[in-house]
Amino acid sequence: MTSxxxxxxxxxxxxxxxxxxxxxxxxxxxxxxxxxFRDVCAVVSVGYGSTDLGFDxxxxxxxxxxxxxxxxxxxxxxxxxxxxxxxFGKRGARVNxxxxxxxxxxxxxxxxxFEANLADLLLLVSRAHLTPENVQKERGIIAQxxxxxxxxxxxxxxxxxxxxxxxxxxxxxxxxxTVESIAAIDVEELLACHAAxxxxxxxxxxxxxxxxxxxxxxxxxxxxxxxxxxxxRVCPDDLALPSVAHVDVQMDVxxxxxxxxxxxRELVSDAETRLRRDLATRICLDLIxxxxxxxxxxxxxxxxxxxxxxxxYLGEARFGVAALVCETEDRSRAESAMRDLLxxxxxxxxxxxxxxxxxxxxxxxxxxxxxQSLAFGQAEEALLGVQPFGQLARMxxxxxxxxxxxxxxxxxAAASATCVVSAR
Amino acid sequence: MTxxxxxxxxxxxxxxxxxxxxxxxxxxxxxxxxxxxxxxxELAAPRSVLPGLLLLGTEAHxxxxxxxxRMDELHGSAVxxxxxxxxxxxxxxxxxxxxxxxxxxGSPDQIGDGLALLAEIVTTxxxxxxxxxxxxxxxxxxxxxxxxxxERDEPGRHALSxxxxxxxxxxxxxxxxxxxxxxxxxxxxxxxxxxxxxFLERGEAVLCACGAFDEGELRRAVExxxxxxxxxxxxxxxxxxxxxxRAPRASTEELPLRQSKLVQIHRFDGDADPDGWLARNLLVGxxxxxxxxxxxxxxxxxxxxxxxxxxxxxxxxxxxQIQVGLDRAAAPAVRDQIxxxxxxxxxxxxxxxxxETARAQLVEGVLGVxxxxxxxxxxxxxxxxxxxxxxPQDAVAACRRVGRDAIVEAAESLWFDFDHLLAGEEAGx
Numbered sequence: 001m002t003s004x005x006x007x008x009x010x011x012x013x014x015x016x017x018x019x020x021x022x023x024x025x026x027x028x029x030x031x032x033x034x035x036x037f038r039d040v041c042a043v044v045s046v047g048y049g050s051t052d053l054g055f056d057x058x059x060x061x062x063x064x065x066x067x068x069x070x071x072x073x074x075x076x077x078x079x080x081x082x083x084x085x086x087x088f089g090k091r092g093a094r095v096n097x098x099x100x101x102x103x104x105x106x107x108x109x110x111x112x113x114f115e116a117n118l119a120d121l122l123l124l125v126s127r128a129h130l131t132p133e134n135v136q137k138e139r140g141i142i143a144q145x146x147x148x149x150x151x152x153x154x155x156x157x158x159x160x161x162x163x164x165x166x167x168x169x170x171x172x173x174x175x176x177x178t179v180e181s182i183a184a185i186d187v188e189e190l191l192a193c194h195a196a197x198x199x200x201x202x203x204x205x206x207x208x209x210x211x212x213x214x215x216x217x218x219x220x221x222x223x224x225x226x227x228x229x230x231x232x233r234v235c236p237d238d239l240a241l242p243s244v245a246h247v248d249v250q251m252d253v254x255x256x257x258x259x260x261x262x263x264x265r266e267l268v269s270d271a272e273t274r275l276r277r278d279l280a281t282r283i284c285l286d287l288i289x290x291x292x293x294x295x296x297x298x299x300x301x302x303x304x305x306x307x308x309x310x311x312x313y314l315g316e317a318r319f320g321v322a323a324l325v326c327e328t329e330d331r332s333r334a335e336s337a338m339r340d341l342l343x344x345x346x347x348x349x350x351x352x353x354x355x356x357x358x359x360x361x362x363x364x365x366x367x368x369x370x371x372q373s374l375a376f377g378q379a380e381e382a383l384l385g386v387q388p389f390g391q392l393a394r395m396x397x398x399x400x401x402x403x404x405x406x407x408x409x410x411x412x413a414a415a416s417a418t419c420v421v422s423a424r
Numbered sequence: 425m426t427x428x429x430x431x432x433x434x435x436x437x438x439x440x441x442x443x444x445x446x447x448x449x450x451x452x453x454x455x456x457x458x459x460x461x462x463x464x465x466e467l468a469a470p471r472s473v474l475p476g477l478l479l480l481g482t483e484a485h486x487x488x489x490x491x492x493x494r495m496d497e498l499h500g501s502a503v504x505x506x507x508x509x510x511x512x513x514x515x516x517x518x519x520x521x522x523x524x525x526x527x528x529x530g531s532p533d534q535i536g537d538g539l540a541l542l543a544e545i546v547t548t549x550x551x552x553x554x555x556x557x558x559x560x561x562x563x564x565x566x567x568x569x570x571x572x573x574x575e576r577d578e579p580g581r582h583a584l585s586x587x588x589x590x591x592x593x594x595x596x597x598x599x600x601x602x603x604x605x606x607x608x609x610x611x612x613x614x615x616x617x618x619x620x621x622x623f624l625e626r627g628e629a630v631l632c633a634c635g636a637f638d639e640g641e642l643r644r645a646v647e648x649x650x651x652x653x654x655x656x657x658x659x660x661x662x663x664x665x666x667x668x669x670r671a672p673r674a675s676t677e678e679l680p681l682r683q684s685k686l687v688q689i690h691r692f693d694g695d696a697d698p699d700g701w702l703a704r705n706l707l708v709g710x711x712x713x714x715x716x717x718x719x720x721x722x723x724x725x726x727x728x729x730x731x732x733x734x735x736x737x738x739x740x741x742x743x744x745q746i747q748v749g750l751d752r753a754a755a756p757a758v759r760d761q762i763x764x765x766x767x768x769x770x771x772x773x774x775x776x777x778x779x780e781t782a783r784a785q786l787v788e789g790v791l792g793v794x795x796x797x798x799x800x801x802x803x804x805x806x807x808x809x810x811x812x813x814x815x816p817q818d819a820v821a822a823c824r825r826v827g828r829d830a831i832v833e834a835a836e837s838l839w840f841d842f843d844h845l846l847a848g849e850e851a852g853x
Contacts, residue, residue, distance in 0.1 A: 013527070014451070014527060036449040036450075037449075037795045038791060038792065038794050038795050039792055039795050078725070085714075085716050085720075085721075086716055086781070089714055089715065089716030089781045089784070089785065090716075090777070090780065090781050090784055091784060091788075092784035092785050092787055092788030092789075093788070094788070109792075110788060111788055111791050111792060112788070137728055140728040141724060141728055141731055144683060144730060144731035144749065144750070144751070145731045147682035147683040147731075148580075148682070148683045148731055148749050150682045150683075151579050151681045151682050151683055151848075152577075152578075153577050251680075252679060252680040252681070253577055254573050254574050254575070254576050254577050255570060255573055255574040255577060290492065291488060291489065291491075291492035292489050292492040292493040293489060294489050296489075297487060297488055297489050301559070301563070306563075306567050306570065307476070307567055308567075308570075308571075327570060327574060355493060355496045355497060356496065358496060358497060358499050358500070359495075359496045359499065359500035360500070361499060361500075361528070362498075362499030362500035362501070362522075362523045362528070363500055365451050365452075365499075365523045365527050365528070366451070366523055368451050369450050369451050369452050369796065369797070370796065371795060424680075
């Protein structure tokens with residue numbers, strides 16, 4: 001008998017169910033109970049990431065050094081008192097965490113001892129076991145991690161591009177900060193950020209697999225995660241045209257990289273509207289640059305770029321960026337071809353959109369074959385506060401005119417910037 | 425009586441063996457056919473350029489966009505030819521990954537249509553005479569050369585491939601999957617066609633399928649698929665070369681990196697039976713298989729000497745690969761720790777909890793393959809390649825029987841062969 005606190009939602013294609021509830025302390029919970037999998041995957045997602053560098057405490061504004069969210073993730077995850085790795089390891093659970101621009105995510109996947117694993121996952125995010133000594137030790141490990149990223153041309157180029165597009169918004173800074181910025185992070189800073197953002201109103205729990213939903217709810221209710229919402233974030237809008245058109249990054253690189261980026265100049269606060277905009281953007285990129293595009297193939301045959309060309313879109317509440325990257329010796333030729341493809345009206349018809357709808361339908365059905373994909377997808381939707389299983393309706397309601405309108409709005413030459421990563 | 429292998433049914437469909445498992449839990453179908461050939465320097469380059477060329481068009485779908493659009497019409501089915509270096513073998517692996525028709529409007533024949541497209545890609549590529557069109561061939565050859573040139577832009581991967589190349593000098597394992605830049609530069613347009621024929625006609629082939637289908641549906645699609653392949657005269661592949669113990673060797677490559685990479689190659693004395701390999705696998709797990717393992721705890725957590733420190737086993741060649749991302753100055757201390765931790769395991773100085781944690785990780789990993797059609801196929805094909813008829817549950821039962829003595833025996837047979845440091849110049853300055 002499942003608790004009456006759950007509401008049921010069925011997906012429109014397969015009829016599979018997700019149950020929605022809130023913990024006593026107000027954390028949104030989604031459970032996909034299914035015996036089709038052996039493993040359980042549980043995800044705790046926190047609406048806190050590298051761009052949350054300022055918040056209002058009422059009597060004053062708090063400013064954080066770069067890299068605090070990532071540092072905090074490391075410290076929570078490596079709680080020496082809880083012995084996270086040993087406890088999960090003994091149960092054979094795979095456990096990990098990651099930090100992005102607007103999210104910190106913790107998860108485990110395991111075939112046994114689901115309740116013990118979930119209790120530990122909730123415990124580790126509920127508290128910060130910090131001492132000056134263990135913070136100092138972690139600083140050295142994080143510095144090593146940052147140096148590893150600094151050897152990556154794609155990473156350096158991406159943040160070079162973001163730095164050109166955004167003069168003020170913290171998305172311009174690397175997620176983990178810099179070796180210099182993490183030197184300023186101490187116990188007090190980490191505790192302040194944990195207290196501010198690790199709150200039930202700013203987190204979500206999602207569990208998929210062979211579980212009893214009532215046990216999930218009971219464990220979430222028993223969790224000591226602080227109740228309440230995140231504080232008001234202090235963050236510049238930074239919607240102006242880029243003040244820097246081009247950035248050069250020099251490092252030891254065997255093959256130069258060229259990046260072209262476009263920034264959104266309009267913020268969309270409503271999550272459902274933003275998801276529709278994200279979908280239109282991704283389909284636009286697919287129609288223009290996907291493997292099925294004749295225009296891309298023509299440009300590639302003409303030698304403008306090669307298979308290393310990839311495109312992505314990152315859209316969050318406070319910023320949105322489309323980025324293209326390729327390896328090339330001839331930056332101007334690649335740039336000219338990319339701009340020609342993106343900055344002119346779409347050469348696609350309803351039939352093209354219909355073809356992509358078929359692929360998206362396949363992808364939706366396919367997502368039900370992965371316990372991890374289910375848990376992560378629902379955690380994100382829970383944090384955004386959107387209804388489950390809305391992808392198909394969004395896709396069906398999208399028209400080719402919407403895609404063209406989105407292309408015209410985003411791929412504006414004036415709102416673009418470029419970056420070249422080349423050898424010193 | 426129905427034959428089976430590793431929990432899959434094994435049937436004769438008039439060609440290579442077909443291993444399959446219908447599994448109604450899934451909504452997708454995974455079909456894999458592998459053609460195995462020995463890894464040899466002179467054929468590696470033409471084989472490696474092959475997948476890209478095959479995806480540039482067929483007689484019926486004459487260019488890449490039309491092929492891609494056909495896959496979209498099949499509800500995003502992945503119909504993919506690929507090559508892979510697996511130990512000292514070179515594989516042509518053809519994969520169909522499709523949503524099962526029963527979950528789609530109109531119940532389309534996803535397996536039949538998908539396998540027809542797969543057969544089309546490998547049997548009727550767009551050719552000019554007996555070669556790929558010159559422009560397409562040049563495009564793929566150029567791309568592969570550029571990709572080879574850019575390999576060192578991924579320092580971790582570069583360090584590992586350099587360590588293997590140097591450690592295995594003189595063995596087939598030293599041949600890079602692409603054969604090397606010189607071999608690719610020397611290719612002509614007819615060689616990939618010959619390489620394709622060599623795979624299809626002389627390769628040891630096996631078919632594997634798992635997912636939401638019924639046997640009749642699969643049989644019909646596979647029979648039609650096989651009818652389109654050329655007659656084959658498969659040749660068996662040799663086992664991996666075995667090397668006697670020798671003194672450890674070392675090399676250093678300097679690049680201006682912010683983080684250095686240390687890679688060590690260790691080997692076991694000769695072959696072992698399947699249970700012996702499980703003990704070796706557990707030993708590697710205790711040494712560096714997870715965040716609970718010795719290298720992570722001692723090198724990263726306790727001493728902050730590195731961001732990552734791990735060990736993994738290449739079961740097909742029998743190499744243990746230890747990889748560490750570190751400051752160059754920390755390399756001597758890390759090397760000391762690696763030696764010390766292996767010595768401790770060899771001396772039996774480990775507690776039962778450590779063994780049980782490594783066992784739990786291995787057991788969960790093996791049982792977890794049951795949750796996806798792709799991982800079930802991968803496990804079964806791996807067992808087939810190794811000639812071990814064990815289901816995941818059989819493997820787990822055997823794993824549970826491995827005791828302390830077997831771990832010590834495995835550690836005693838482990839020997840240190842090669843140390844390669846990709847040294848960051850700035851850090852070392």
